Amino acid sequence: MTAMNENPLFLLPEVLLGGSAVLGLLLGAWLPRHRQWLVAALGATACTAGVAAAAAGAAGAGVTAFDGAFAVDPVTSTVRIVVLGGTLVVLALSTTLLRGQARESEFHVLVQLSALGALMLAGSQDLLLVAAAYLLASVPSYALAGFLKDGPGTEAALKYFVVGALLGVLLLTGITVVFAAGGGTGYSRLGDALPEAPAALVGTGLVGVFAGLLFKAGAVPGHFWVPDAVQGSSPPAAALLTTLPKVGALAALYRLLAAPLAGTDVPWPEVVAVLAALSMTLGNFGAFFQTDVKRLLAYSAVSQVGYLLMPVAVAGASARAQPALLYYLAAYALTNLGAFAVVCSLPRARNLEDYRGLLRRHPALALSLIVCLLGLLGTPPTAVFLGKLEVFTAAVDGGLAWLAVVAAVNTVASLFYYLRWIRPAVSGGEASPPHRALRPPAVLACVTAAASVVLGVAGGPVLGLMTGALAG
Amino acid sequence: MLTAIVLLPAAAAALLLCLPRRTPRAVHLGVWAAVSAVVLALTLAVWAGYRAGEGIQYETYARWIPSAGIGYHVGVDGLSLPLLAMTGVLFLACACYASRETRRVRDFAALFLLLETTCLGLFAALDLILFFVFFDLSIVAMYFIIAGWGHRGAAQAALKFFLYTFAGSLALLLGFIGLYLAADPHTFDMVALTRENPLAGRSAYGALVLLALGVGLAVKTPTVPFHTWLPPAHTEAPAAGSAILAGVLLKMGTYGFLRIAMPVLPQAWREYALAFVLVGVVSVLYGALVALAQTEFKRMIAYTSVNHMGYIVLAVGAAAAAGTDTADARRLAVTGATFQMVSHGLLTGALFLLAGVLYERGRTYDMAAYSGIAARAPLFAALTAVAVFGSLGLPGFSGFIAEFQILAGSLGPRPVATALAVAGILLTAALLVRALQRMFLGPLRLPDTAGASRAFADVRAHEGAAIVPLLALAVVLGLVPRFVLDVIEPASRGVLELLAR
Numbered sequence: 024m025t026a027m028n029e030n031p032l033f034l035l036p037e038v039l040l041g042g043s044a045v046l047g048l049l050l051g052a053w054l055p056r057h058r059q060w061l062v063a064a065l066g067a068t069a070c071t072a073g074v075a076a077a078a079a080g081a082a083g084a085g086v087t088a089f090d091g092a093f094a095v096d097p098v099t100s101t102v103r104i105v106v107l108g109g110t111l112v113v114l115a116l117s118t119t120l121l122r123g124q125a126r127e128s129e130f131h132v133l134v135q136l137s138a139l140g141a142l143m144l145a146g147s148q149d150l151l152l153v154a155a156a157y158l159l160a161s162v163p164s165y166a167l168a169g170f171l172k173d174g175p176g177t178e179a180a181l182k183y184f185v186v187g188a189l190l191g192v193l194l195l196t197g198i199t200v201v202f203a204a205g206g207g208t209g210y211s212r213l214g215d216a217l218p219e220a221p222a223a224l225v226g227t228g229l230v231g232v233f234a235g236l237l238f239k240a241g242a243v244p245g246h247f248w249v250p251d252a253v254q255g256s257s258p259p260a261a262a263l264l265t266t267l268p269k270v271g272a273l274a275a276l277y278r279l280l281a282a283p284l285a286g287t288d289v290p291w292p293e294v295v296a297v298l299a300a301l302s303m304t305l306g307n308f309g310a311f312f313q314t315d316v317k318r319l320l321a322y323s324a325v326s327q328v329g330y331l332l333m334p335v336a337v338a339g340a341s342a343r344a345q346p347a348l349l350y351y352l353a354a355y356a357l358t359n360l361g362a363f364a365v366v367c368s369l370p371r372a373r374n375l376e377d378y379r380g381l382l383r384r385h386p387a388l389a390l391s392l393i394v395c396l397l398g399l400l401g402t403p404p405t406a407v408f409l410g411k412l413e414v415f416t417a418a419v420d421g422g423l424a425w426l427a428v429v430a431a432v433n434t435v436a437s438l439f440y441y442l443r444w445i446r447p448a449v450s451g452g453e454a455s456p457p458h459r460a461l462r463p464p465a466v467l468a469c470v471t472a473a474a475s476v477v478l479g480v481a482g483g484p485v486l487g488l489m490t491g492a493l494a495g
Numbered sequence: 496m497l498t499a500i501v502l503l504p505a506a507a508a509a510l511l512l513c514l515p516r517r518t519p520r521a522v523h524l525g526v527w528a529a530v531s532a533v534v535l536a537l538t539l540a541v542w543a544g545y546r547a548g549e550g551i552q553y554e555t556y557a558r559w560i561p562s563a564g565i566g567y568h569v570g571v572d573g574l575s576l577p578l579l580a581m582t583g584v585l586f587l588a589c590a591c592y593a594s595r596e597t598r599r600v601r602d603f604a605a606l607f608l609l610l611e612t613t614c615l616g617l618f619a620a621l622d623l624i625l626f627f628v629f630f631d632l633s634i635v636a637m638y639f640i641i642a643g644w645g646h647r648g649a650a651q652a653a654l655k656f657f658l659y660t661f662a663g664s665l666a667l668l669l670g671f672i673g674l675y676l677a678a679d680p681h682t683f684d685m686v687a688l689t690r691e692n693p694l695a696g697r698s699a700y701g702a703l704v705l706l707a708l709g710v711g712l713a714v715k716t717p718t719v720p721f722h723t724w725l726p727p728a729h730t731e732a733p734a735a736g737s738a739i740l741a742g743v744l745l746k747m748g749t750y751g752f753l754r755i756a757m758p759v760l761p762q763a764w765r766e767y768a769l770a771f772v773l774v775g776v777v778s779v780l781y782g783a784l785v786a787l788a789q790t791e792f793k794r795m796i797a798y799t800s801v802n803h804m805g806y807i808v809l810a811v812g813a814a815a816a817a818g819t820d821t822a823d824a825r826r827l828a829v830t831g832a833t834f835q836m837v838s839h840g841l842l843t844g845a846l847f848l849l850a851g852v853l854y855e856r857g858r859t860y861d862m863a864a865y866s867g868i869a870a871r872a873p874l875f876a877a878l879t880a881v882a883v884f885g886s887l888g889l890p891g892f893s894g895f896i897a898e899f900q901i902l903a904g905s906l907g908p909r910p911v912a913t914a915l916a917v918a919g920i921l922l923t924a925a926l927l928v929r930a931l932q933r934m935f936l937g938p939l940r941l942p943d944t945a946g947a948s949r950a951f952a953d954v955r956a957h958e959g960a961a962i963v964p965l966l967a968l969a970v971v972l973g974l975v976p977r978f979v980l981d982v983i984e985p986a987s988r989g990v991l992e993l994l995a996r
Contacts, residue, residue, distance in 0.1 A: 346562070382602075386512075402635055403628035412624070413563060416672050427672070431665040438661055442654060449643060450650075483560035490562065 033088040033095050035080070036073030036103050037142050040110075043069030044135040051128025062128040063114045066135050070107040070114070077103035085494030091211050092149040094278070096494035101349040102145035102274045105356050109267050110138040112360045112467065116367045117259035119463045130170060133163040134263060141271030144239070145278075148494075150198045150208040150232065153275060157194060157235055160268050161187050167260040168252045179255025183264075186248040190238040197231015204228060205283075213283035222288040229289055232279065239272035241265070242328040243301040250309065253321035258370070261317050262363030265324040266356050273331050277348055281338040281493060295336035296426050303329025303433040310440045314374045316366055319440060320359070323399060326437060327355055330430055333414050337421025344421065346489040347413035353485070354398075354406030354478060361395040361471030368464035371456065379447040379454045388465050389448050391472035396441040398475050401434055406478035413486070497553050497569045500537045500579075501616040504530055504586075508608035511601055520600045527604040528590040534611065535583035545576055548985035551621070551686070559622075564675060564682040568621040573986025574753055574833055575618045577979055578746060581840045582618065584968065585742045586611045589735040592848050592961035603644060607735070610636040614743045618750065623671040623683040626755070630667065630715075633744055634660045637736065645731040652731035659724035663714025667751075670707030673700070674759060689758045692996055701763035708756050709771075716748030718778045718808055722801050729797035730860070734851020737793070741800050742844035746836045749807045753833065757811065758993040764815050765994065771812030772905075776912045778805030783922035791860040793850040795930060796843065799886065802919055803839045807832045809909075809916055810901040815994060816908030822991070824907035829987035830980060831900025837979065838893035838972060845882045845965040849875070852958050856951050857942045862934055864942035869935040872953040876935045878962055883931050885969045887924040893972035 031038055047062040054061060077100050085096030093099075113134055121127045140160025147153045165187065169180025202208055204224040205216040217225055238245030253261040276295075284291055306326025313319040334341075334348035365388060372378055382389040398405035411434070418427040478485065507530040511523055545552055554570035571579060589607065596603055613636060617629035634657060642653035675683050677693040677700065694701035714721040729737050752771075757764050782801030789795035810832035814825045852875060854860060869876035885892035888899075898920065905913040941951055954962070972979060 397635065403631050409560070409563070412668070415669065416675065419672050420676055427669060431669055434665055435658065435662040438658060442657065446642065446650060449639065483558070483562060486560060486562045
């Protein structure tokens, strides 16, 4: 503790994003309505600069800042790049749909604040900071879910808020219990104290902490909000809800399980493995016969968390867990945002049948949709395929071969509902009313789809960057 | 060289998709045929430069994803070279056959070119993940071909095909992961895995991996009891799609046995070879019996594929029998299995294209609706007769060489099973000749289904250009098989040496 590191430059991406959010809020109050896109532009600049800063920071060895409360290591760096890149996509999607609306700038600011929460979640090495980051990630999301102020949006926001508030209280309770057991909230201290603490107490506290983080990740048992919130909110908000908080929460879960809990008697790998199996299975069951595309993607997001929890379950048992998790997170975020970009570009198409004849009318958009959906399925050579390969390998390597088998079965099952969407899109006929695609999101969809293939083919160097040790 | 062969069709497919929408139909079809011809020519050039008996040649290795143990590794040897050539021939035949296609020609040509890349890539791959990438992509491309250009029930059939074979591919992937983790250092490279034999002495682990690989490859082959996706997929697919599905895609399963399962898991393979023998014999008999009961021409051919692939499974199972006195016999079996893959690709490809000709005229596959076609379409009748006799294993055709080698080779190690399999040949002969007799001889009767042409036109030039070379090649291979056997035999000896470790 002699040389306490309080250099705010270690948090440069977070500082940039927070600054641009605050500045954007002030700007939005003064700008005329037709110039509010400047707020999004400011946010995009901050995100781009943040990605650059994170990439520069990733080169160095892992460090911790602020009395060990925040770590800058491969996990943080990857999450920074993924979340900030995802924020860029969401901002780009929302400018087209919200152009000229009264509360345009507020939307952009909320997006940035929610992303900031996800970033803080990923880097926290202290349970109190986790709690603060949880609130920062959640509260703007509630507002985003109900942003349209229509019936489904209100229902979405209410449901999201009620579940979030309940599980948030559980999170705080859990932190209190862990504090009682370990005599601190910092991970380095907990790592020393928890193995000696009573297992029952640690287990109880852990249940609460898990509840909060699983809610943010949208995993079973905290998944009840996902379908309604995603279906009810606007497509860009839905894209954000299913992607960014999940990235932060899974990184936080991984960090928690890999470091302070590694030495305890609590059987958390088994617990996480069961939750992973349940998430993928229930998500798939939910998705099977959905007709609303956003709801289908929401359930698909629940099942994807199941695959993402697999490396978390083997966090201590396999050295491959960390690159597998980080790579899958990046691949999933990219592919999922691509699918939502397609949804954004066809605002009138709500049901699967509304996509009929898309290939003939908008071939590039339809191809992007096919690439993204087959990508979510894990068809080579898209990025999620390599992610799945790594995740399965990590699970088998960590002694959870049964979980890999369950995941393989679930992958086959998920093929069914992705194909239910692809089939009308490639078949003949014509939707009524005919498709008219918005150009900017459509271009974005093509770019993300192409990027997901490029990330898959050129996954070698990317995977190499994700293998460094945790800081702390 | 190999990389160019593999990637050329995919590049052409991308080019087709970039062409403006109003490009005339002939351009798409011309590019497709020209690229297929170039690929075939390049493959033959590879064959010309191949020195038999010197192992893997034309090898290319590049680091791809080193941290995950994945490399880009391609090469050919005596097992893959004949299959590569057969793939090139069959795709060119399909390009000729489809030259009158009118429905969404651009997408059709692009999908077939993509499919050609996946097929060539799979046979050239020497890395498990590369193999898997092509394996999975072939399923995707074939799904869109069946769903987009198939008959009335195509959507259901295509979904079934995708679900079954995708499930198989994931089983395969789990098996690959098992092999990867067993190797030290971890690698997906087939050559390194073969050399290392990572599961020697780990019987339970080896059995599990073999189970995963076996299920994955058996779904694709397909063998009983994983064959149920095959008949609907074939019946509903367009003719060219069926020809590729039966001619090339089914070989991916049997090729996987010879390329991966036997050399990498010799101990487990020897232990459980009896299971493969049984599955093979059951496939032979069950395929023949069910084919006997079919009333639709195309469905019947689909079931004979189950029967023919059963011989291959029988042969690879019998090849693992113990004892040194049967070494020659076992080599005969493995050679026959590889030869059967090529022969079946040519003959069944031709049969499915002929079934397409039949449907195009009569708009039904129902055999009872046709009678006495030979009077109207003598050339069509003659070609079908040649294909049928080739398929049932008449001497003078490639099928005879293949099946004779398989049965002669398997008889020593597995006499009972082989005796039962011979019955399968009799059944196939009976059912094929019966179908021939019913449809082509007797009084003239043509179906009156909607869209059927009253005048049953004979084989047209583009159809003949597709079918005649396939049959001619089958005859050539039946009369002078030596130039292919010289390539295959050293490779099958190599497989058996690896298996004996």
